[in-house]
Amino acid sequence: MPRSSNPANRKEGIAGYVFLSPWLLGLMGITAIPMLGSLVLSFTNYDLLSDWSELEWVGFDNYTRMFADDPHYLDAVGVTVIFALVAVPLKLAAALGVALLLNKERRGTGIFRGLFYLPSLLGGSVALALVWRAMWSKDGAVNAFLALFGIEGLNWINEPDWALETLVVLAIWQFGAPMVIFLAGLKQVPNELYEAAAVDGATKWRSFWHITLPGLSPVIFFNLVLETINGFQGFTSAYVVSGGTGGPVDSTLMYTLYLYQSGFTDYEMGYASAMAWVFLIAIALITATLFSTGKFWVHYGDGQ
């Protein structure tokens, strides 16, 4: 039935687009057209310093260069994948573990929840990355603490084998945001299930395994998707801790940091655009993969 034949609906349709107009303008002007623009640029040699007239089509050169001709790029991919693979599961495990502890606690829950959440707000800042840099340096607080036990620590942020791990710790430190989401999820698991399980003589471990985890699986899934996508985008901490270089020897060269260097330090905008598109496709593929595995382990309460 054509709705627009009704004058009241037609008026509403116009109002809808009026209310939507700032968003539509932003979608077109600031998101969609620039995205297409970056796709076009990714097939050119555009750099910020030269005139547009020097722009040349280079076909898939930027893309082949990434994978065949640029060891830094491969380093960046490796660093980002390792970071996500290590930081995301540990962060989620910490978030779930502390949420379970807090869920049982009665006294001071609000205060603890707030305290554990606070690092999520601070951790992305330059200030905290500077603190991190100092804490993990040769004379920093971490080594001073280790010295109490007679252990001589390294200059962690200058060690290629350890620099990324300090960033992983910084990421785990920010477990508060997924923790709050877990806490909200735990409240949704019906209490009757636990009571029924207790009547049947189930152990705590069994009720955790068979009631809590399946009941929480949609929230776990949600956090996993969110944190994975966030994990791939870490920029500030890597930039500040490495002084913008991604060093030592590319060990903290996160993908976004290398993209920034290519586009805004080396001004190779064509190459940076190609990197951006590979990034987008990779994130889309990973998200799609997570969703397809979700079928096997995510249980929705309505029996789906």
Added chain:
Amino acid sequence: MTKLLRHVGLLLLALLMLYPVLWMVVSSLRPNNEIFRRPGLVLDNLQTQNYGEGWNALASPFGHYMVNSSIVVLGCIVGNLVSCSMAAYAFARLDFTGKRLWFAIMLGTIMLPIHVIIVPQYILFSQLDWINTFLPLIVPKVLATDAFFIFLMVQFIRGLPRELDEAARIDGCGHARIFLRIVLPLMMPALATTAIFTFIWTWNDFFSQLIYLTDPEMYTVPVALRSFVDSTVETSWGSMFAMSVVSLAPIILAFLLGQRYLIKGIATTGIK
């Protein structure tokens, strides 16, 4: 017994979690030669000199960068509140052709990393001669590109009873009046959540401010703080920590005042 154990465990964990922040504050109040090699948090030699030095260590007094950041933050908050609430009202309450498609696209953009569009966006803004102004930071918010706030507000408006706006419509109210007089006042909690998150994220945002602001006059707090590392040859850690404390103070204040809205906000939509 397990109760006590859990309580002690939580207290220890809280201390561990707060340690980096406390160490930063304590270090900012210590003489430079005492900052390192001291993991403890006892202040036996308190001095506030670092604050004065840090405040004046860069090209402009640190207050200048705080003002710049405040302008950007204010612009972003107003932009997000106006544009996202308008879009949310359309999605939640109005019926128009193409709505489902637009809504799906809006949800799709929530997860879109800014890094994907930053290059052409930079070219666009530089053609407009907007580099080293605050416009590249504020205008995207005025155009509702922070789609998760739209989503948050849509969810909130859907929870409001429809009878209210239907009654107003029978009384002859147009959509503009229903939005301004009925829906907006009722969605204050969602607006507060949006304002606080916008404040914290914009205050902390480094990536886009680093890219768009290269003139030291225009530096915001994160960009200015970063220059502590590479500008001074002999890095004065004390003054850097002092300014780190100053830069995080507004965030902590916002957290203390708005904790309720922050926790509710992430618990309902899962944003960070």
